[in-house]
Amino acid sequence: MTQNLNETLRVNGQQSRWHAFETQDSLNQAAVKRILTAADGAISKYGSFLIVLAGGSTPKSVYQLLSKEQADWSKWHIYHNDDRCLPVDHAERNSLMARQAWLNHVAIPQNQIHDIPAELGNIExxxxxxxxLKGVRTFDLVLLGLGEDGHTASLFPNQAVDNSADAVPVFDAPKPPPERITISQNRLNNTHEVMFLVTGGGKQQAVDQWRSGVAIPATLIALEAGVDVYYFGVSLT
Structure with a gap:
């Protein structure tokens, strides 16, 4: 496995560390290692590990690898950064994907897996x-992706940022389905670590915008500690 820390960048008040990988598999393996390390550290410090999951194909591959790992699953608490307002068993639900790829195969207590009830509609x-999320302490690790338009979670370009609650409704999302629920920018930033997983040439324009200072939604996630971007299939300019 080859991992290179290309550089640390600061744009729009966000510090980001960009890690290059030579293959998709090496990125996946490194992500799994990073998640397990974060879990061990959090469990040692707090007695629990609070992770926020992303949807998409790259996280799915990571989750499938996690399903084969040994961990202190009884201390893990699972949240989702967003989900689509579709039936619980719909193939496009992030919660269903995570359960099928990983969560159904490990011993995390069911009452510690917190799916977004998007089937209730985006408002309810x-x-x-x-x-x-009320009373839940600072997250330990938030996983995020990057859309071709620069969105992350369900924070989309050219839409007002809603920080009125920890979870907020999304209307008129530019990609279907239009109604979604997302954890808010402020709550996503209330975490100890953030790891973006960015793969595929289709993300090149969004990466270029991000790094050149365009205020895409991904730049809204700006921890004091910075964020880490694991990437494959795009080039840095």
Whole structure:
């Protein structure tokens, strides 16, 4: 496995560390290692590990690898950064993907897997998930992806940033389905670590914009500690 820390970049008040990988598999393996290391550290410090999952094909591959690992699963607490307002068993639900790829195969207690109830609709589902997050301490690790338009979670370009609650409804998303629920920018930033997983040439324009200072939604996630970007299939300029 080859990993290179290309550089640390600061744009729009966000510090980002860009890690290059030579293959998709090496990125996946490194992501798994990073997640397990974060889990061990959090469990040692807090007695629990709070992770926020991303949807998409790259995270799915990571989750499939995690399903084969040994960990202190009883201490893990699972959240999702967003989900689509579709039936629970719909193939496009992020929660279903994570369960099928990983969560159904390990011994995380069911009451510690917190799916977004997006089947209730974006308004009621967001209210319910805000209640789920009420009193939850700072997350340990947030996983995020990057859309071709620069979106992350369901924070989309040219849409007002809603920080009125920990989970907020999304209307008129530019990619279907239009109604979604996302954890808010402020709550996503209330975490100890963030790892973006960015793969594929289709993300090149978004990466170029990000690195050149365009205020795409991915730049809204700006921890004091910075964020890490694991990337494959795009080039840095």
């Amino acid at each position: 589902g967001a209210k319910a998930y805000t209640q789920t």
